[in-house]
Every structure is written in C-alpha cells, then in structure tokens.
Amino acid sequence: MPAAAARAPDTNANAAYAAKAAERTRLSADAAAAVADAVKSRIERIVNDTVMQELGELRGMMEEQFDSLMWHDRQRRSAVHGALTKHLFAAGFSAQLVRMLVDNMPAGDGAQTFEQAAEWAQSVLASNLPVLESEDALMERGGVFALMGPTGVGKTTTTAKLAARCVMRFGASKVALLTTDSYRIGGHEQLRIFGKILGVPVHAVKDAGDLALALSELRNKHIVLIDTIGMSQRDRAVSDQIAMLHGANAPVQRLLLLNATSHGDTLNEVVQAYRSAGEHPDLAGCILTKLDEATHLGGVLDTVIRYKLPIHYVSTGQKVPENLYVASTKFLLKSAFCVPRDGSPFVPQDEDMPTLLSALTARSTAELHEVRFG
Missing domain, CATH: 1.20.5 (Single alpha-helices involved in coiled-coils or other helix-helix interfaces)
Incomplete structure (x- = not known):
C-alpha cells in the first residue's frame, strides 16, 4: 500500500x-x-x-513599338504628316498639341504638300490663339492694371513702355504708376526715373491698405499701372500678392508677363501659380516678353492656347516705348513656324519621333480638350 x-x-x-x-x-x-x-x-x-x-x-x-509602327506607317502613307510633325516639334509645341493637329489634318487635296499642311496648321492655331489684335477697347475702357510675373521677365520696363503708350494717347495727367517692388535694389528708383521722363506720378505701396488708399486718391486717372514684385512661381508669397491686389476694394485687372524664351513646362507652372484659386478674379490676359531672344515660340503659344489666356502685347527689346507692340496673330505664327535648321541638336530626327510621341504626350497637367479645327 x-x-x-x-x-x-x-x-x-x-x-x-x-x-x-x-x-x-x-x-x-x-x-x-x-x-x-x-x-x-x-x-x-x-x-x-x-x-x-x-x-x-x-x-x-x-x-x-506601337507608336513606332504608327509613325513609320504614317511616313509610308504620307511624308507630309511626318514632315509636319517634325516641324511642329522643332517649333516647340507640346506632343499633345502636335498629335492633335496631325491626327486631325485633312486628307486629300487640303494637304498634298508640306506648305499646304503647314498653312492648315497655322489656320487652326490662329483660330485658337486668343489675341487682342486691337488695343482700342482696352485703352478706352481704362482701369487699373497690375503687371505680374517671375523675376527678370521684364515687368518694370514693360510697365514703362505701356505707360508711354497711354501718355501719348491720353496725356500724362490721365496716367499714374504704382509699384509694390520695394525689395529689389533700384527697382523703385528705376520706375521713378521712367515716371519723371513721362511726367507721370509714381507711388510706392507695401500692403493692401496702402494700395486701397493710393487707388482712392487716383480714382480720377484713366489708367493706373502697377509694377509688382517679381517672384518665382514656386514662391508661396505669390498667392499673398494676388490677395493684396484684390483686397484694395477696387477692380484690379492682372496681366501676366510670360518669357518667350522659357521652356513650356516652366510656362505651364507660371500660369498655374499666377492664376487665382477661385476666390479672386482670374488673369485678364498676358504680355509676351523677350521675343527678340527666343529661338522658337511654340512653347509660349502652346501655353496661351492651353489656358485660353488673351495676348495683349508683345515685347521685343529694352527700348521704351518702341519695343512694345499690340499682339498680331499673323506675326506670332509666322515667327513660330520659322524653326531652327536641321543642324540644331535640339531638332528631333526621324528616329527620335516614336519615343517623343510615346513619352511626351501626357506631360502637361492641363488638357487641350477644346481645340477648334474648323
């Protein structure tokens, strides 16, 4: 147990x-x-x-591969299509617009030769290019205009040119100049010198309160031109500047200056940055600058077509007031189609086209949905 x-x-x-x-x-x-x-x-x-x-x-x-086959098939069926595609690329137009133009090019007698095809393309671009053509309506309407844009685009010089045109038309007593550019060394003084030559008063403003007071004092002027601070399109202060201009209790029409020598992607960024987000009026139009320095104009024309931004004037040099002209559709398109010679390393060759068409079509964030072809 x-x-x-x-x-x-x-x-x-x-x-x-x-x-x-x-x-x-x-x-x-x-x-x-x-x-x-x-x-x-x-x-x-x-x-x-x-x-x-x-x-x-x-x-x-x-x-x-598909784009390559399409390109070579198009070349086989019509060398004119291929030649026009190369020419438009060389002129600086975006792949999106180039494909849209070439894909809608009429068949038959309308485009038997490259010259006919180029003439058709110019006519389509002309019908879609928003150009003021005549400054009479703008000048007679008058008002307050603010010239805006990135640094170095030519705002102060263009303001002086535009002021000179206004003085010649209405007299110095009907014109006034304002500047918000108190940061750039010599910027304010440069405009004062122009104003003294023209006999036009120049006022400096630093905020919306100053601007409202100045515009109230200048309410009897026919045209008031504002030279604004130049800043990068990536500077967050751009929106503050827009808010200041529209916070003065007076209708301010904003004109954006676009540098014709800039790349299309850069211009695309500039327009997007300087447009309003909806709480303020949009841009009234644009002025193209540095046309005398630009090798091709396709990029800047593509941009204004994309955003339907009316072109008021074009600037072709530093002389005041000689180098400012009312925009002309014929002049702009003729200049755009004068492309660099084939020897340029930046002009695409036949073997480059399929890759370009494939890779660049969707680069822009703004779509070209409303291009008119007739």
Missing part, C-alpha cells in the same frame, strides 16, 4: 509534464505556421510587385 501511494505523485507529475510538452509542441507548431504564412505572404507580395513592374515595362515597350 505505501508503495502504491508513493507512485501516485510520480504518475501525476509525469502527466503534467506531458501536458506541458504537448502545449509547447502545439505553440511551436502554431508559431511555425505563422512564420510560414508570413513568408508566403511576403513572397506573394514580392512576386506580385515584380510581375506588375514587368507588366508596366512591357506595356511601355509595347506602346513605344
């Missing part, structure tokens, strides 16, 4: 040990299963990502 009683605790201890061992085995199995599931999930993600990447690359290759 005592021996049997002594063995009972040993049996219970063995049973407990066995139960703990079984629990450890089960937990180890669960942990192993969890690790296996995690590894499997990770492998599946890696495989899926790799497959998706390869599919994306394959799609890109197929699109490039």
